[in-house]
Amino acid sequence: MNQDTFSYEARGAVLIIHLPRELDHHNCRDLKYETDLLLSENYVSRIVFDFSKTEFMDSSGIGILLNRYKQMAGSGGSVAICGAGAQVHRILNVGGLARLMPCFETKESAIAAG
Numbered sequence: 001m002n003q004d005t006f007s008y009e010a011r012g013a014v015l016i017i018h019l020p021r022e023l024d025h026h027n028c029r030d031l032k033y034e035t036d037l038l039l040s041e042n043y044v045s046r047i048v049f050d051f052s053k054t055e056f057m058d059s060s061g062i063g064i065l066l067n068r069y070k071q072m073a074g075s076g077g078s079v080a081i082c083g084a085g086a087q088v089h090r091i092l093n094v095g096g097l098a099r100l101m102p103c104f105e106t107k108e109s110a111i112a113a114g
Helices: 026-042 059-074 086-094 107-112
Strands: 007-011 014-018 046-050 078-082
Touching: 007 026, 014 086, 014 107, 026 059, 046 059, 046 107, 059 078, 059 086
Parallel strands: 014 046, 046 078
Antiparallel strands: 007 014
């Protein structure tokens, strides 16, 4: 995976979004556009954001996560986070997202909890 791009994985109705090294205003537009397409064309009841390669996230990243959380909650779905390192976890806590979305160590545990 290129360090600057997103990759997507589908497991039934679960969409796993593998995030790049940096999640910032430069690439959040792409993430929003790509996930809008995926969500409109597929039945998705759960999104798992995989932060295992992510080292930096700014307020744009918080915004896109919150947007997807609200979208999934509105349709009866859910959002989870996996693989967040200490730096990203600190940002998730400060931004209040860790209270809204369960955080898991591994992708498999996030999927299984769905």
